[in-house]
Amino acid sequence: MIKQISKEDTWELRHLVLWPDKDPSFVQMKEDDDGIHFGLYERDELISVLSLFVNGTDAQFRKFATLPSEQGKGYGSLLLHHVLLEAASLGATRIWCNARANKAGFYERFGLRKTTEEPFEKNGVLFFVMEMRLL
Ligand SMILES: CC(C)(COP(=O)(O)OP(=O)(O)OC[C@H]1O[C@@H](n2cnc3c(N)ncnc32)[C@H](O)[C@@H]1OP(=O)(O)O)[C@@H](O)C(=O)NCCC(=O)NCCS
Numbered sequence: 001m002i003k004q005i006s007k008e009d010t011w012e013l014r015h016l017v018l019w020p021d022k023d024p025s026f027v028q029m030k031e032d033d034d035g036i037h038f039g040l041y042e043r044d045e046l047i048s049v050l051s052l053f054v055n056g057t058d059a060q061f062r063k064f065a066t067l068p069s070e071q072g073k074g075y076g077s078l079l080l081h082h083v084l085l086e087a088a089s090l091g092a093t094r095i096w097c098n099a100r101a102n103k104a105g106f107y108e109r110f111g112l113r114k115t116t117e118e119p120f121e122k123n124g125v126l127f128f129v130m131e132m133r134l135l
Contacts, residue, residue: 001040001041001042002038002039002040002041002078002079002082003038003039003041004036004037004038004039005037005038005039005046005049006037007028007032007033007035007037007051009037009039009046009049010027010032010037010039010049010051010063011024011027011028012046013046013048013049013065013066013067014027014049014063014065015027016065016067016068017065017066017067017068018063018065019123027063029062029063031053031062032051034053035051035052035053035062036051036052036053036054036086037049037050037051037052038050038051038052038079038082038083038086040075040078040079042070042075045067046067047066047067047070047075048064048065048066048067048070048075048076048079049063049064049065049079050062050063050064050065050079050080050083051063052083052086052087054087054090054091054092056091057091057092057093057094058092058093058094058095058096059087059090059092059094059095059096059134060095060096060097061080061083061087061095061097062097062098064076064079064080064097076106077110080110081110084110084134087134088134088135092134093133093134093135094131094132094133094134095112095131095132095134096112096115096129096130096131096132097112097129097130097131098122098127098128098129098130099112099114099127099128099129099130100125100126100127101119101125101126101127101128104128104130107130108130110132111132112130112131112132113130113131113132114128114129114130115128115129115130115131116128116129
């Protein structure tokens with residue numbers, strides 16, 4: 001089941017999956033107040049989280065994380081698909097993300113494209129800005 005959740009509900013998975021070596025506060029963003037947060041649950045357990053930020057016709061998704069033991073089973077794809085539809089229904093015509101370089105292929109399968117040939121580095125991780133149009 002996919003549903004909207006609070007920003008606080010995303011923080012534990014974000015920390016565990018994305019930045020386990022940083023302080024838990026590292027994954028708490030001031031922008032979270034302006035986001036729409038989604039969680040995928042299986043038998044009442046939170047498996048995957050993703051946060052959406054809509055700014056007019058532009059939308060960004062951030063902080064996508066699936067519980068390590070549940071990765072590679074299709075949960076993240078279900079959640080991303082849901083959020084792409086949600087962004088379009090909220091009026092976004094373009095969606096983008098800072099994609100970890102090792103996940104570019106995953107996002108390309110959804111139709112997102114790299115906006116540059118070279119990645120950029122932040123906090124020791126390589127990222128591509130990726131985007132797609134929404135109809
Ligand atoms: C990126 C992430 C959120 C995706 O969530 P997920 O639940 O693992 O997503 P899926 O299971 O739908 O897809 C992951 C992979 O498993 C594959 N897969 C999905 N279902 C599958 C199945 N039934 N059998 C075999 N492979 C499958 C997908 O094709 C995909 O392959 P790829 O990574 O080579 O493109 C998750 O891997 C994650 O948390 N990674 C670490 C943090 C991270 O990198 N976050 C994204 C930052 S941009």
